[in-house]
Amino acid sequence: MSNGMERITVNPEQCGGRPCIRGMRIRVIDVLDLFAAGLTAEQILGEMPDLEMDDLKAALNYAARRLDHPILAA
Numbered sequence: 001m002s003n004g005m006e007r008i009t010v011n012p013e014q015c016g017g018r019p020c021i022r023g024m025r026i027r028v029i030d031v032l033d034l035f036a037a038g039l040t041a042e043q044i045l046g047e048m049p050d051l052e053m054d055d056l057k058a059a060l061n062y063a064a065r066r067l068d069h070p071i072l073a074a
Helices: 028-036 041-047 053-067
Strands: none
Touching: 028 041, 028 053, 041 053
């Protein structure tokens, strides 16, 4: 089963090198902000018709992976 990470692209010449969805100028943070604002997946897809449900899942998975790191105490 794919985790969708292939849908997340990083290009230093696009959106300041921030992670985007499938090379489009839709940043992962844009998707996360919409979820945080209370929109449902269906509402986000209605607002951004170029996105697919798997893109939303990939954005959430990307964020989860970026936050899941150990913190070493000295």
